Amino acid sequence: PSALAVMPTEELPSLKTIVVAGEACPPELISYWSVGRQFVNAYGPSESTVCATMAECSPECSVPPIGRPISNTKIYILDRNLQPVPIGVPGEIYIGGVGLARGYLNREDLTNQRFIPNPFDNSKVKSQKSKLYKTGDNGRYLGDGNIEFIGRIDHQVKVRGYRIETGEIEASLTQHPSVKQTVVVAREDNSGSQRLVAYIVPLVESNITSNPELSNTQINSWQNLFNQQIEEQNSKVTDPLFNISGWSSSYDNQSLPEEQMRIWAGDIVAQVLAHKPKKVCEIGCGTGLLLFQIAPHTQAYYGIDISRISLEYIQQQILQEPEKYAQVNLAQKRADEIGDIAAQNFDVVIINSVIQYFPNVEYLLQAISEAIRIVKPGGMIVLGDVRNLPLMKAFHSSVQLYQATPSLSVEQLKQQIDRQMQQETELLVSPELFIALKEKHPEITHVQIRLQRGMEHNELNKYRYSVLLHIEAQTAKVIEPLVEKGVGVNYEDIEVYLKQKQPPAICFSGLVNGRVENDVLGVELVSATEEVKNVQQLRQKLQEKQVNGIDPEKLHELSESLGYSLELCWAAQGGAEFMDATFVRSELAAEGMVLTPLTQKSVIGGNWGRYGNNPLASVTAKQLIPQLREYLELRLPEYMVPSGYVVLSQIPLTPNGKVDRKALPGPDFANSLSTEYVAPETETEKLLAEIWREVLGIEQIGIHDNFFDLGGHSLMATQVVSRVRQALGIELSLTTLFESSTIAKLAEVLVEEQLEQVDSNILEQILAEVDG
Structure with missing residues (x-):
């Protein structure tokens, strides 16, 4: 059932029968999958040759039974004294019959423990007496002769002196509509x-997860955050046409280096300008990082954004060079509400570093649908800086490992990683979603998925990628390269192959991505807690591991030096640490459309939510x-x-x-934090503790607990800033909250602010009296 639960929920008319077994089947699975077909809920451990009972279930089945014994099988439900229990009374399930195994190979002790003499076999010769298998499962006979599975006996727990069957609690919870x-x-x-x-x-x-109010609140929260970041950091901008306000590292919260940001932006700019667009629409233009570089090469450039302050900033810069940017039009709009711009036909629509702020996959699909409507045939949609869902755990593991103290236990580190994943407020998307889009939108004739450029490894090129959706493209030639397996292949192997054989088109599939290899390995080591006990040992283990990956940027340099065009994307097969590198002679690549294993992969649409997380x-x-x-x-x-x-x-x-x-x-x-609980004492500390409790949803917060260690993030930080303003009338900056992220430190800052306000008021009174 757990495997069936993650299957795409779509119509499969040729599928006539489904048999589930192995664990309890939730009613909602039966309700969906049993419509129009036979649905069988089976039960039976391996010791009884897998299947012992079967029940056909209908969509109305609220508590699915496991049915009746199959032929030549007997089921007994017994108490601790091996006596049958009455109908409706729980007991342990015992299985007998010809399907029973003889025991465990070379495990006589375990065989005697689990395969017991059948007390209901009247054979007088002991050696001929049949056996019963003691399943360890709880069940009960129903009035109609069917059996209901309750749960594992070893899942019985004792809490506060009460013996509890957790399966009964699970059964009640699964009946809740949400x-x-x-x-x-x-x-x-x-x-x-x-x-x-x-x-x-x-x-x-x-109703809860699809509530549009939650989505709108999330979008408004991001809007407030963008506005605040730009206002706070405007004074620090060195190049007004390259304003990277708000671009900070997830590892140390420091601003990302400008050089790395220019490489990141230049990669997207190059992909757009390669198309030689005359009319461009950018959805989410921010402070104009791309706009100021692309607009001078176009006849018309439409920039839309949800942030009024971002648009005002761009307008201020345009006024400095009005002739250079006369073709630029700006509008405050959401990505899914393009409106009157739909009358335009654009060569390129850009959605760069915006998708992560969408509230869900459905919103992304709506934004893409809107973009497709305004792209003319032969145009394309460029989606840049998309966070990669399969690398989500590797990313959070990498960040938490970087921030952790050496003495932190691996178990605590694992909990912090889990917490960050659950608290993730940004949307991460699987590359496969964009392949599946071709089924939803036949206008998409070709998809390109590319790793981001950059020699310096950072979170932008390690965990993010760009996508090019070609709309109704007329291609004269389709280039399908020869595919070679990249297992065990290193950089030198590729270099020698290309120089000696000089193939027109070749794809090395399944190469190890040197950017993320160590981070994926870190996830594996954190899961294998028996190998390492604390962060210091974990870091040492990672240093000792041999690194075999290839740096993606080195492959780009190699391709350019040998006259090749390179398509570098995530691997079609294997884990998230693999990539596919497709080399095509530059003159050949210019003639047509290059196919890669990932873009040719068969991906089923529908159940779109599985391609993204839930922010x-x-x-x-x-x-x-x-x-x-x-x-x-x-x-x-x-x-x-x-x-x-x-x-x-x-x-x-x-x-x-x-x-x-x-x-x-x-x-x-x-409760898993390393800081000792110290209760708030001053009025300011108590006020902050109350605000943090409301925002974080945590009951007990000490004055030395770190806001971000407790699950706080940028969006929650804006709520704290707003509530402090309402309660104290003090304009607290986001930067201050990041720097003073405990109640004790923040209270000191606020007290100083209050004293300065008092001193300022007294001074004004004295001056007023003197003037009087």
């Missing part, structure tokens, strides 16, 4: 007590969790209501598709 999937476990808190924690995957279609997850959780708690309180005894809730985008699975309980993240990140 819940898609859930797992309930008992976890130990800091005091050593057991407490119940529910892990929830919300339904994307539910509204933390906001959704704040609304959903109180509802779930209240829902359970009405249906279960108080001691069965979980005290902790974690909302996930998906439940982690083992390689064989079952729930991986060991991979579930810790529920209470505030």
